[in-house]
Amino acid sequence: MFCIFCKNADTEVIETRISDDGATVRRRRVCLKCEKRLTTYERVDRDKLRRGLVIPCEKTTISAEQVESVINEVEQDLKQRETTEIESKEIGNLVAKKLKKLDKIAYIRFASVFRRFVDLEDFEKELKKLS
Numbered sequence: 001m002f003c004i005f006c007k008n009a010d011t012e013v014i015e016t017r018i019s020d021d022g023a024t025v026r027r028r029r030v031c032l033k034c035e036k037r038l039t040t041y042e043r044v045d046r047d048k049l050r051r052g053l054v055i056p057c058e059k060t061t062i063s064a065e066q067v068e069s070v071i072n073e074v075e076q077d078l079k080q081r082e083t084t085e086i087e088s089k090e091i092g093n094l095v096a097k098k099l100k101k102l103d104k105i106a107y108i109r110f111a112s113v114f115r116r117f118v119d120l121e122d123f124e125k126e127l128k129k130l131s
């Protein structure tokens with residue numbers, strides 16, 4: 001977790017709260033360098049992400065390790081944001097972008113399931129390339 005103010009890598013969690021539905025983890029942190037406080041919200045459900053990736057990645061060049069690393073990267077990306085809320089749309093977009101770099105077939109499959117999450121123009125361009 002990087003400090004959003006001074007980019008220092010050392011921040012300390014001073015308070016962790018889990019929302020009533022258990023979906024969001026809210027952390028108050030303090031930067032050990034500039035001592036500013038920041039709040040992070042984590043809404044990444046790794047199991048849910050993994051389930052969403054299994055079918056699109058089936059019989060493609062993407063290995064189970066790569067699926068894990070996509071999940072890790074998405075999680076990291078989201079953790080580094082200081083936003084009040086992370087929409088599932090954003091998560092879907094991040095996943096789609098990463099899949100696109102790894103394997104076009106997996107990307108197309110993922111995008112057709114999570115269609116509302118991706119840039120449609122971009123998606124249609126990719127489809128045309130394949131046909």
Ligand SMILES: [Zn+2]
Nearest residue numbers: 003006031034
């Ligand atoms: Zn700082």
